[in-house]
Amino acid sequence: MDVIIENLPLYWNGFLRTLFLSAVSGIFALILGTLLAAARVSPVAALRGFSTVYVEVLRNTPLTIAFFFAAVVLPRIGVKFEQFEIAAIIALSTYTAAFIAEAVRSGVNSVPVGQAEAARSIGMKFGQVLSLIILPQALRTVIPPLINILIALVKNSSVAGAFFVLELFGYGRQMANANGDAVITVLLGTAFFYLLLTVPLGILANTVERKVAIAR
Amino acid sequence: MSSVLYDVPGPKARRISLIASIVGALLILGLLAWIVMTLAQQGIFEARRWQIFTRADVWRLLGNGLGSTLAAAAIAAVIAFPLGLLLCLLRISDAAVIRVPMRVILEFLRGMPVVLMMLFILLGFGTSAFIAVVAGLVLYNAAVFAEIIRAGIQSLPRGQREAGLAIGLTSYKSRMLIELPQAIRRMMPSLVAQMVVLLKDTSLGYIVAYGELLRAVQVMADFLGTQYLFPIFFVAAAIYIAINISVSRLAVWIERRGSKKAAGGTAKAEPDVLEAAAP
Numbered sequence A: 001m002d003v004i005i006e007n008l009p010l011y012w013n014g015f016l017r018t019l020f021l022s023a024v025s026g027i028f029a030l031i032l033g034t035l036l037a038a039a040r041v042s043p044v045a046a047l048r049g050f051s052t053v054y055v056e057v058l059r060n061t062p063l064t065i066a067f068f069f070a071a072v073v074l075p076r077i078g079v080k081f082e083q084f085e086i087a088a089i090i091a092l093s094t095y096t097a098a099f100i101a102e103a104v105r106s107g108v109n110s111v112p113v114g115q116a117e118a119a120r121s122i123g124m125k126f127g128q129v130l131s132l133i134i135l136p137q138a139l140r141t142v143i144p145p146l147i148n149i150l151i152a153l154v155k156n157s158s159v160a161g162a163f164f165v166l167e168l169f170g171y172g173r174q175m176a177n178a179n180g181d182a183v184i185t186v187l188l189g190t191a192f193f194y195l196l197l198t199v200p201l202g203i204l205a206n207t208v209e210r211k212v213a214i215a216r
Numbered sequence B: 001m002s003s004v005l006y007d008v009p010g011p012k013a014r015r016i017s018l019i020a021s022i023v024g025a026l027l028i029l030g031l032l033a034w035i036v037m038t039l040a041q042q043g044i045f046e047a048r049r050w051q052i053f054t055r056a057d058v059w060r061l062l063g064n065g066l067g068s069t070l071a072a073a074a075i076a077a078v079i080a081f082p083l084g085l086l087l088c089l090l091r092i093s094d095a096a097v098i099r100v101p102m103r104v105i106l107e108f109l110r111g112m113p114v115v116l117m118m119l120f121i122l123l124g125f126g127t128s129a130f131i132a133v134v135a136g137l138v139l140y141n142a143a144v145f146a147e148i149i150r151a152g153i154q155s156l157p158r159g160q161r162e163a164g165l166a167i168g169l170t171s172y173k174s175r176m177l178i179e180l181p182q183a184i185r186r187m188m189p190s191l192v193a194q195m196v197v198l199l200k201d202t203s204l205g206y207i208v209a210y211g212e213l214l215r216a217v218q219v220m221a222d223f224l225g226t227q228y229l230f231p232i233f234f235v236a237a238a239i240y241i242a243i244n245i246s247v248s249r250l251a252v253w254i255e256r257r258g259s260k261k262a263a264g265g266t267a268k269a270e271p272d273v274l275e276a277a278a279p
Helices: A002-006 A008-040 A045-059 A063-076 A084-110 A113-121 A126-141 A143-162 A168-178 A180-215 B011-041 B047-054 B056-091 B096-111 B114-124 B129-154 B158-166 B171-186 B188-206 B213-224 B226-264 B271-276
Strands: none
Touching: A002 A008, A002 A180, A008 A045, A008 A084, A008 A126, A008 A143, A008 A168, A008 A180, A045 A084, A045 B011, A045 B226, A063 A084, A063 A143, A063 B188, A063 B213, A063 B226, A084 A126, A084 A143, A113 A126, A126 A143, A143 A168, A143 A180, A143 B114, A168 A180, A168 B114, A180 B096, A180 B114, B047 B056, B047 B226, B056 B096, B056 B129, B056 B171, B056 B188, B056 B213, B056 B226, B096 B129, B114 B129, B114 B188, B129 B171, B129 B188, B158 B171, B171 B188, B188 B213, B188 B226, B213 B226
């Protein structure tokens, strides 16, 4: 127990860094993912094709490969980062956006056909149909899966710890190496801080799911 | 392709859409060309950098890495699925003494990053990297499998279990003979999608120094010189993505086949949403 109390400032720093990485990547991923979903259902064939290929490739890329590309390969071929956080945010948000795009698309498909037909019959264009009628309803139904994706994002941010970013996992590994006699305690402490983020989000997802289910 | 989201395009809209498509395609091609030019300036495409692929030992090392990746994934999947089934049965047990602690354990396992679990096993129990990777994958994925199967059982009509109990089956027999077969079939797309996640997660072995595909890339780049990093990485990433896409295609195929068969009775349990929920 003493190890955890002694290292509390390190845990706290790591926790804040994990929170920061997850929040920034989450926001970028939500925006990019929604745009990709919109492109996927748009009338323009090139956009549909691009979105399909992007989602298919990124969803099937292991996150470690994405990180390795952003943090090791990119700098060697000339794209230099001031801080590795930027590489981590690029890897996390481009990866997560693919999953968000899929979730939002399934939400768009779940909106009753009559909604889009009604919108078109009063003369709305595609952009209006999507942004005013379909997406507000679609996003509502996909909030629970979106929260689950964000939970996965928090957990995935731990991979950044292996690519030169000192967040919760990075500090955890450092402390585990420094305190060889109390490895299990140190890592359980790290796990506790992750659960501090993921468990409340999971409860939130369940609550929202129940509320939406009642509303429908 | 017509969609409910927009009117069937007329001649003018089709022309605009065609122009937009061409411009979009040109933009993407331009971006690709720019990337290729930048890479070419770094000398990435010089023949000598790619000549290493004529060497048999490079392919042998890549093959070894791929073998390690697939071995870890296969062993983890084979252990995780039955374990997940068991955890699921305990999680929905009638006895609260079993059900409640099980729920806490599953929340714990699902809420932790897999890589932290691998490191925990590696350092905490001093195992080999292989065992750490497999055990980490097994623990996490068994918990996810348990939740998927539970969702499947709960999506069944209540009458299934009631009928089972009414004809005198025990609770356990009703689960095994009536509910599980339906639940697993219903959840097949999600289960296969989770298998893809498991396969992808083997790449986390890189972090705990397990000699999988990405680690092989790193080792070769360190050994042969960093100028070979890009070619080797490119080939390894292509192998990884190709395997994952094939397994994902298999999942889609199983889903289509399942929903065709299920047209007679069972409903589909939102595989889209569930699949997307487990990156």
